[in-house]
Amino acid sequence: MGLVAGVDVGGTFTDICVVDETTGTVKVTKVPTTRNQAEGFVSGLHQLGDIAELRAIAHGTTVGTNALLERKGAATGLLTTEGFRDILELGRRTRPTPYGMKGEFQPLVARSRRSEIRERMDAEGRVLVELDRAAARAAIEALIADGVESIAVVLMHSYVNAEHEEICRELIAEFGDRVFISLSHDVLPEIGEFERTSTTVINAYLQPLISRYLERVDRELRSAGFSGPFHIMQSNGGVLNAENSARAACRSVLSGPAGGLMAAHFIARKLNRNIISADMGGTSFDVGLVMGGEPILSEQKEVAYGIPSRIPMIDIDTIGAGGGSIIRVNAGGLLTVGPESAGSIPGPISYGRGGTEPTVADANVVLGRIDVERISSDAKSAIGGALKAFEAVGEKLNLDAEAAAEASLKVADLLMANAIRSISLERGLDPRKFSLLPFGGAGPVHACAIADQLGIRSVVVPPWPGVFSAVGCIISGVRFDDTRSVLKRLDRISAKEIRELFDLMGERIFAIIDGEGLARDEVVLNYEASLQYEGQTHRVLVPLPGPNVEPDELARIFEAAYAKAFSVSVSELPIRLVNLRVRAVSAAESRIELKVDIRRTGSAADAVVGVTRMRFGGAWHEARVYDRWAIPIGVDVAGPARIDQSDTTIIIPPGWSAAVDDFGNLEITREEAGHA
Structure with a gap:
C-alpha cells in the first residue's frame, strides 16, 4: 500500500491524480500538455508531491492514436506472401464515401515498402511452398536500405503454422536490433488476412514511437527517484507494464x-445503472456505454478509414468537439465547430496565450458559463478578446456577439448529441433509459x-470529472486477451481439443501476466467463442462457463445467442467454431476505495461563494455560484447555477436541479416530471 498516480495526457491538458491507497485520499491537478509530453507528465507529478514516494504510476496516452490519425508513425515495411502485396488497399472493397464518385486512401505502408516473398502454407498449416530464404533476406535488406525501422511480417495461414514467420524473425535479427519486428501470429493469430495484416501493420507502425516515448518518460521518472511499476492503459480497459505495452x-x-x-464503469457499478460516458476535453469528445456493470467491448474497430484493428478494445466513438474546438463560418455561410482545435498552444483566445480564433471555451466565457479569472490572469482582456472574435x-450570420456565441454552443451540443445517438440508437438502445456521465474539463459545462x-433526464457528475480518465488509469487492473482460430464444425471437434486450445492460450497469457508482478491466483480467466452457421460470414461471440465445454453445449449457447440477436432460428445448418478467446482480468480495481469528502449537514446557502450572470435561451439570468465540496448531501441546488471545483466547472441550466448522492456524485435532473 502507498501512493499511486494516474496520468492522462490529452491534446490540450495533462490530467493527474494521486491516491493514497491506505486512506483513499485523492489529490488532482491539470497542467497544459507540452510539445514534449514527457516534460509535462513529470512536471505535473511534481506539483502533487515527491515522485520518489509513489508506489506505482498508470498512464493513458494519445501518442499511438495521434500517430495513426496524423500519419506520423515509423517508416514501416511489410513482408507478405507472394500475391498479397496489395491487400492493404484491397481490404474489404469499401469506399471512403459510399455514394460519391471520388475518394482516396493512403495505407500506413507505401507500396514501394511492401515486399512479396515466395512461400505458402495451406489452411491446415501444411507447407505447400518452402520459404525462399535468400529472397527473403534480400527483401529485408532492401527495406532496411530504404530507411525502414520497423517490419511487419504477415504470411498466409501463419495462425495455424508460424514456422515461416519465425524464419523471417531470424533473418531480420541478422541485421541487428535496430529494426523492430512484428509477426502476425504474435499480434493476432486469427483468420482474416486483411484484418490480420492491418492489425500487424498498426503494431509495426507504432512500435518505435511508443517504445521511444515510454523509454523517455520512464527515464525522466527514474531520474526523479521513482522506482515502482510504470503501467500503460490499454484499449481493452486494462493496464500493462511499459515493456509489454x-x-x-x-x-x-x-x-x-x-x-x-x-472510471465510468466504476461509477456505474456503484449506482447499479446503465451509463453513457461523455468525455469532453480540449480537443475531442469521446462517447462509450456501460451496460449491466460492464463496458461494451468491440472485437474490431476502424481506427481510421480502411485501417481496422482487430484487437479487442472498449467501444468508444470520437469526434472533434472539445473546449478548444475552433468556430468558423464556412464559405457556404454555415456555422461550424471543429474538428480543428486550438490545443494548449496557443489555446483559446480567453486563455491569453496568443490564440486568435474563437473556440467553444471562448463561447462559454462570453456567455458567463466559465469563470474567466480561473483561466486568465487578465479577465477583462480575455472577455474583450473573445467578444471581439464573436x-x-x-x-457573417447577422447576429450580435452573444447570439453568435450561443449559436456556436448549440452547434457543438448538437454534434455531441449526435455522437451519442450514433453509439446508442444504432444498437437499438434508447439513450433516455441511460444516465449521462460527463467528464473531462468541459464535459460538465455542456x-x-x-x-x-436526447431527452435524458439524469446527469451524474463524478467527484473528479476534470481528471476522470487519470482516475480510471489508477483503478484499472491488468487485462490481456488472446485469441486462436479453430475453423472447425462443432460435429468435428471434441471437448478435449477445445480444452487444449484454451490451455495453450492460457500459457501465452500467463507469459505476459507473470511479468506484471501478479500472482496467478489474482487473475480471473474468462472464456469466449466466436461461431457462425456454415455458409454465413457474420459471427456471434458468446461467453462460456469455462474451458471445459462440450460441443453440444456450445451449440446450444450459440443458437440461443443467435436467436436473441436476429430473432430467427436456422438450427438445421451446421455450426462452425471460428475462434476461441481468453480474457485475463486482475481484480486490482476492487482494491482501491476513493475517499470523497461529503458534507453531511448544512444548507445550499452555506455553499454559495458568489453571484454571476449567465445567458441561456437568448436571455441573461442571475445565477448563484457554489463551491462543490461545500454542498451538503441531499440538498437541492436549483438552476440556473454554476458549481466550481478545481478541475472543472458544472453548469446547471434553468429547469434543472442538482443534489449530492451517497457516493459524492452530483446528480442533475430535470425539474419537469413529464420531460422526455
Whole structure:
C-alpha cells in the first residue's frame, strides 16, 4: 500500500491524480500538455508531491492514436506472401464515401515498402511452398536500405503454422536490433488476412514511437527517484507494464479514452445503472456505454478509414468537439465547430496565450458559463478578446456577439448529441433509459444541454470529472486477451481439443501476466467463442462457463445467442467454431476505495461563494455560484447555477436541479416530471 498516480495526457491538458491507497485520499491537478509530453507528465507529478514516494504510476496516452490519425508513425515495411502485396488497399472493397464518385486512401505502408516473398502454407498449416530464404533476406535488406525501422511480417495461414514467420524473425535479427519486428501470429493469430495484416501493420507502425516515448518518460521518472511499476492503459480497459505495452503497441490505441470509460464503469457499478460516458476535453469528445456493470467491448474497430484493428478494445466513438474546438463560418455561410482545435498552444483566445480564433471555451466565457479569472490572469482582456472574435463571427450570420456565441454552443451540443445517438440508437438502445456521465474539463459545462437534446433526464457528475480518465488509469487492473482460430464444425471437434486450445492460450497469457508482478491466483480467466452457421460470414461471440465445454453445449449457447440477436432460428445448418478467446482480468480495481469528502449537514446557502450572470435561451439570468465540496448531501441546488471545483466547472441550466448522492456524485435532473 502507498501512493499511486494516474496520468492522462490529452491534446490540450495533462490530467493527474494521486491516491493514497491506505486512506483513499485523492489529490488532482491539470497542467497544459507540452510539445514534449514527457516534460509535462513529470512536471505535473511534481506539483502533487515527491515522485520518489509513489508506489506505482498508470498512464493513458494519445501518442499511438495521434500517430495513426496524423500519419506520423515509423517508416514501416511489410513482408507478405507472394500475391498479397496489395491487400492493404484491397481490404474489404469499401469506399471512403459510399455514394460519391471520388475518394482516396493512403495505407500506413507505401507500396514501394511492401515486399512479396515466395512461400505458402495451406489452411491446415501444411507447407505447400518452402520459404525462399535468400529472397527473403534480400527483401529485408532492401527495406532496411530504404530507411525502414520497423517490419511487419504477415504470411498466409501463419495462425495455424508460424514456422515461416519465425524464419523471417531470424533473418531480420541478422541485421541487428535496430529494426523492430512484428509477426502476425504474435499480434493476432486469427483468420482474416486483411484484418490480420492491418492489425500487424498498426503494431509495426507504432512500435518505435511508443517504445521511444515510454523509454523517455520512464527515464525522466527514474531520474526523479521513482522506482515502482510504470503501467500503460490499454484499449481493452486494462493496464500493462511499459515493456509489454511497447511490444504490443497496437493495444495502446484509444489508451486515454479507455481510462475514462473504466472510471465510468466504476461509477456505474456503484449506482447499479446503465451509463453513457461523455468525455469532453480540449480537443475531442469521446462517447462509450456501460451496460449491466460492464463496458461494451468491440472485437474490431476502424481506427481510421480502411485501417481496422482487430484487437479487442472498449467501444468508444470520437469526434472533434472539445473546449478548444475552433468556430468558423464556412464559405457556404454555415456555422461550424471543429474538428480543428486550438490545443494548449496557443489555446483559446480567453486563455491569453496568443490564440486568435474563437473556440467553444471562448463561447462559454462570453456567455458567463466559465469563470474567466480561473483561466486568465487578465479577465477583462480575455472577455474583450473573445467578444471581439464573436463579433466577427456574428457579422457573417447577422447576429450580435452573444447570439453568435450561443449559436456556436448549440452547434457543438448538437454534434455531441449526435455522437451519442450514433453509439446508442444504432444498437437499438434508447439513450433516455441511460444516465449521462460527463467528464473531462468541459464535459460538465455542456452535459445538461446535451441531455436536453436526447431527452435524458439524469446527469451524474463524478467527484473528479476534470481528471476522470487519470482516475480510471489508477483503478484499472491488468487485462490481456488472446485469441486462436479453430475453423472447425462443432460435429468435428471434441471437448478435449477445445480444452487444449484454451490451455495453450492460457500459457501465452500467463507469459505476459507473470511479468506484471501478479500472482496467478489474482487473475480471473474468462472464456469466449466466436461461431457462425456454415455458409454465413457474420459471427456471434458468446461467453462460456469455462474451458471445459462440450460441443453440444456450445451449440446450444450459440443458437440461443443467435436467436436473441436476429430473432430467427436456422438450427438445421451446421455450426462452425471460428475462434476461441481468453480474457485475463486482475481484480486490482476492487482494491482501491476513493475517499470523497461529503458534507453531511448544512444548507445550499452555506455553499454559495458568489453571484454571476449567465445567458441561456437568448436571455441573461442571475445565477448563484457554489463551491462543490461545500454542498451538503441531499440538498437541492436549483438552476440556473454554476458549481466550481478545481478541475472543472458544472453548469446547471434553468429547469434543472442538482443534489449530492451517497457516493459524492452530483446528480442533475430535470425539474419537469413529464420531460422526455
